[in-house]
Amino acid sequence: MNIKYIKPLSIAISLLVFFTVFGTVFTIMYQNFIHTFLTEERRISLEELRVVKEEELAFKQQFSTLAIPDENQQQALTKIVAKHKCMSSIGVIHNNYFVxxxxxxxxxxxxxxxxxxxxxxxxxxxxxxxxxxxxxxxxDKTSIRIYFKPLTLEVLDRIGEGYINFGGIQLATNNKILKNKLNIVHSRFDLDNIVTGVNIDRVSVIKLFIKRKLGYICSLSIILLVSCYLLTKKIEREFIRYQIRHHRIKPYLQPIVDRDGHIIGAEILARWITNKGELVAPYLFIPYIEQEKLTPLLTCSLLDQIYNSNVLNNAKAFKLSFNLTELCLFEPKVYALSKRLAQHCRLVLEFTESTPFIRKDTPKKMQVYRQHGVEFAIDDYGTGFSAPHYLTEYKFDYLKIDKCFIDNLNDNKEKSTHLIESIVFLAKKLNLELVAEGIETDNQAAILKTLGIRYFQGFLFYKPMYLKAFSQLIAKSDKP
Known part of the structure; x- marks a missing residue:
């Protein structure tokens, strides 16, 4: 897969995760919200109906000898109805007659x-x-019927048309029948078996839900957005790591020549080759690799690929340069591969201008590498973090003149020549070898030669090439 597709793909995956998780949590919260209304309505309804169950013993004690109620008993029954707001009336039945x-x-x-x-x-x-x-x-002869007032399903009616299912009958507010499956006049039911329900008004319930749960919804959205952002970064990072580990990013070698055009070495450049054989431009992935601190992983991959190639055959005098950052220097695997590779060629590690030196023990670490024959270069001198003070604090063997100074030889020859002259003078005083990069014209090469520069690199001589092409090239050329 091409890297230009990984960002849209990772965003698409993250959005899918976002909407899936958000939708799932939203649905669960929504269902619980409705369930809360159902539970609350059932609680209220049962509390009203349980009043008579809780006072059943008191009824029996007070009216155990009741037949046809006298005036005092009638007043007592009236007071009971007035006391309990859920009751509408009490009827007395004696010898199967309402009396x-x-x-x-x-x-x-x-x-x-x-x-x-x-x-x-x-x-x-x-x-x-x-x-x-x-x-x-x-x-034996007397019973009472305690009648209840019509249902007032205030809780459920906020989100639609509430109802209570008494077995085969569904009653809404004011005992309106919604469903009736019974063929008998008097249907007995048990309190534990009644079920509350609601015919939901979607617009009303969603408005109420959002109003009450807005804080939770906003918090959930923020958490998920942050999580999905981190997931997007994680997918991108793991994708790049996978490509590096499986050597999808290949070493391309750009030859370095001397004044006579003889190849004396090469700089190893990273080129991403897709499954379709397409070449991905370095600017699309190198900055990301440096930003995510994956440079040590890439450097290890390139070192390993070169070590296992046939480029090292008879390459003892060849200079092979690898770009790296200060972070790579402290990666044990980079050190082990560098030590191994330095036995077969003149290994040069080039510090790129894109990241600064921040560790105080870097000079010491460079010296450890030097014990195994590794040399060091400062890349693209004069640009980025490749500042002049590095030359006093760190020991380098090579200084590479950046392409921007070479390009200016065509448009601003006098100033550019003076600038390059000062770099040449500085290099001689500090005993550094100079390599001019980005040479594209004969005129540039001629001027640089007159200024005393010995090594050159650029499209005028060779473009970066894959391992096989480079091996074939050096097999045909004279030994340096």
Whole structure:
């Protein structure tokens, strides 16, 4: 895969993760939000209905001998109804006849043989709507029915049309029937079996949900966005690491020649080759590798690939230069590979201008490398972090003149010549070899030769080439 596709791909993967996780968490929060309404409504409803269950013993003790209630008993029943807001009325049944009701006197026959407990009567004689009541036997001849007021599902009605399922009947606010599957007039139910539900108004519930959970939603979004950003970076980094570890980034060698055009060495450059054989421009991945501190990994890969190639055959006098940063110098694997490679060629490690030296023990570490024949160069001198003070603090063997100074020989010859002359003078005083980079014209080469520069590198002589082409080239050329 080409690196230019990895960023869009990593972003796409991160966005997919974001929306998947956000959608999942949002859905769970949304369902829990609705469940909270259902649970709260069920709690309120059960509290109202359980009133009679909790006071059943008191009813039996107070009215155990009740038959046809006298005036005092009627007042007592009325007070009970007034005390409990959920009750609408209490009816007294004696010998299977309604003999009294706090709502109004009744005298009619009722159905025999009903067990004590909660019932739904499908049609009230007064309102033609269903009614909920509790049947309690006081003695062998007398029972009471405690009628409840119509349902007020205030909690559930905030998010739609709430209802309670009493087995085969679903009742909404004011005991409105939503569903009726019963064929009997009086349907008995158990409190533990009633279920709350709601026909959700999506717009209302989402508005309410967002209003109440906005803080959580915003926090979740921020956490996920940060996580997805880090995931994007992680995917990019791991992708690059994978490419480096599997040697998808290949060493390309640009020959370095002397004044007579003889090849005396080469600089190893990193070139990314895709699966389709396309060449990825270095500016697309080198800055990222340096930024993510993957340069040691890349340097190890290039050192390893060169070591296992046939370039080293009869290359004892060849100078092979590798770009690296200060960080690479302290990587044990870079040290081990450098020590091994230095046995087969003149190994030169070039410090790039893109990162500064920050460690105080760098000179000491360079000396450890020197014990194995490794030489050092400062790349692109005069640009980036390749400042003149490095020449006093660190020991180098080569100084490479950056292409920008060479290019100016065409447009601003006099000033550029003076500048290069000063670099040549400085190099001689410090006993440094000079290599001029980026030479593209005969005129540039001629001027540089007159200034005393011995080694050259650029498209005028050779372009960077893959290992096989370089091996074939040096096989044909004279030995340096």
């Amino acid at each position: 009294y009701s706090t709502y109004g006197k009744r005298d009619r026959k009722v159905k025999k043989g009903l067990e004590p407990g909660f019932y739904i009567k499908q049609k009230s004689m007064l309102t033609s709507n269903p009614v909920i009541y509790y049947l309690l036997h006081l003695n």
